[in-house]
Amino acid sequence: MYKRKVDNRWSFKEANTKEFTHCYHTYPAMMIPQIARTLIEEYRPEGKLDLILDPYMGSGTTLVEASLAGINSVGTDLNPLARLMGKVKTIHYNYDSILRQFREIQAELIFYSEEKVIERNFDRISNYSYWYKEKDLLKLSFLSQLIKNVKNKDFFNVALSEVVREVSFTRNSEFKRYRMNEASIAKFNPDTFLLFERKVFRNLEGLKDYNTRNKDCNKVKADIYGFNTMYEIPTNVIKDGDVDMVVTSPPYGDSRTTVAYGQFSRWANEWFNFDNATNLDNLLMGGKKAQKELFKTDSIRNVLNEIDGLDHKRYLEVISFLNDYYQSIENVAKTVRSGGTVCYVVGDRRVKNVQIPLDYFTAEMFEKFGFKHKITIVREIPNKRMPAKTSPTNKVGAKVNTMSHEYIVILNKL
Numbered sequence: 001m002y003k004r005k006v007d008n009r010w011s012f013k014e015a016n017t018k019e020f021t022h023c024y025h026t027y028p029a030m031m032i033p034q035i036a037r038t039l040i041e042e043y044r045p046e047g048k049l050d051l052i053l054d055p056y057m058g059s060g061t062t063l064v065e066a067s068l069a070g071i072n073s074v075g076t077d078l079n080p081l082a083r084l085m086g087k088v089k090t091i092h093y094n095y096d097s098i099l100r101q102f103r104e105i106q107a108e109l110i111f112y113s114e115e116k117v118i119e120r121n122f123d124r125i126s127n128y129s130y131w132y133k134e135k136d137l138l139k140l141s142f143l144s145q146l147i148k149n150v151k152n153k154d155f156f157n158v159a160l161s162e163v164v165r166e167v168s169f170t171r172n173s174e175f176k177r178y179r180m181n182e183a184s185i186a187k188f189n190p191d192t193f194l195l196f197e198r199k200v201f202r203n204l205e206g207l208k209d210y211n212t213r214n215k216d217c218n219k220v221k222a223d224i225y226g227f228n229t230m231y232e233i234p235t236n237v238i239k240d241g242d243v244d245m246v247v248t249s250p251p252y253g254d255s256r257t258t259v260a261y262g263q264f265s266r267w268a269n270e271w272f273n274f275d276n277a278t279n280l281d282n283l284l285m286g287g288k289k290a291q292k293e294l295f296k297t298d299s300i301r302n303v304l305n306e307i308d309g310l311d312h313k314r315y316l317e318v319i320s321f322l323n324d325y326y327q328s329i330e331n332v333a334k335t336v337r338s339g340g341t342v343c344y345v346v347g348d349r350r351v352k353n354v355q356i357p358l359d360y361f362t363a364e365m366f367e368k369f370g371f372k373h374k375i376t377i378v379r380e381i382p383n384k385r386m387p388a389k390t391s392p393t394n395k396v397g398a399k400v401n402t403m404s405h406e407y408i409v410i411l412n413k414l
């Protein structure tokens with residue numbers, strides 16, 4: 001149907017996935033930078049390659065790689081935390097200046113006392129006393145206070161964002177908000193300032209490599225937006241036919257039953273008082289319940305029928321996501337020039353133990369909008385941070401693998 005080629009060269013098992021600014025902040029289901037890099041090198045379209053689009057930018061992996069390759073890029077994501085990360089990771093801050101600002105912050109940390117904390121109102125953070133010790137909230141507030149006084153606030157806020165989550169009582173190995181048990185909380189004594197300092201040092205190393213590698217850096221643009229490709233791609237940002245290449249990894253289902261981007265990001269989104277902090281997962285693809293299919297599919301017809309036969313509610317969840325995904329593909333397809341290339345890295349989740357070949361669906365929908373499928377590369381996913389097992393039947397103890405492979409779907413616009 002849509003040809004798949006297994007190629008374990010794309011597993012990048014030994015690769016350092018935290019090079020350059022890719023080390024700045026973790027994010028659920030991050031794309032391995034080597035995938036974006038190799039796609040840009042090996043599957044670049046014939047002719048010009050002036051603009052790369054990532055319609056589900058996440059932490060900005062594609063944009064950083066585009067920038068390293070000297071190509072302008074545009075990314076969009078509904079998650080404000082993702083936009084903050086993407087912005088900071090693509091900026092070539094002056095290393096010495098950031099170091100000086102950091103020294104200023106460190107100098108104040110030495111003389112910390114709780115009386116120095118100005119902002120003591122944490123009402124913007126839901127249920128804050130359930131999730132934090134007061135002493136840690138005060139330290140976080142003090143860090144925010146110091147960051148407000150330096151020039152490149154965003155650089156330091158990215159480091160702070162990880163700390164905001166790590167000093168909360170959430171179990172750090174999960175993306176969802178699960179509270180530690182009482183025994184673990186009693187023993188939990190994070191060193192908030194040290195965590196922050198370590199992250200800044202790590203990110204400074206990444207910045208140094210990024211600046212060294214990319215000497216011509218200031219000529220390359222990476223523009224970041226929060227528009228929703230399900231509805232439209234604003235023509236004042238990208239005109240039809242502007243884009244030469246799309247490199248992206250979309251979600252593979254709604255956030256509630258797959259990867260909880262909103263829950264993972266809520267700590268920082270609430271801390272920084274960003275928009276939609278508490279309802280983000282409902283806004284992402286599949287967040288609103290649909291009653292009927294808006295697309296016509298041959299490639300996954302049987303799969304959808306099977307799921308519907310097993311559980312109509314789960315079927316509706318699946319099509320809610322696919323409706324949104326289909327509309328997004330329609331809008332993305334318009335922006336690509338004739339001869340341009342799209343590369344979608346997708347997962348094959350299971351629902352009620354039935355595998356949904358999202359790669360077929362992706363290829364089929366793009367073909368409806370004037371593309372020709374070239375190849376789908378199948379890769380093993382050795383270390384992608386996401387739940388590897390789930391209980392699709394909701395039977396206690398019944399678990400099957402949900403994601404052990406990824407599919408890189410590559411098409412060209414006719």
Ligand SMILES: C[S@@+](CC[C@H](N)C(=O)[O-])C[C@H]1O[C@@H](n2cnc3c(N)ncnc32)[C@H](O)[C@@H]1O
Binds near residue numbers: 029056228229
């Ligand atoms: C798999 S992640 C992307 C990861 C990214 N490639 C990286 O390396 O970090 C998918 C992203 O899609 C975003 N997303 C979901 N629905 C969206 C929509 N309708 N419009 C824009 N972004 C959306 C989520 O917020 C999430 O950040």
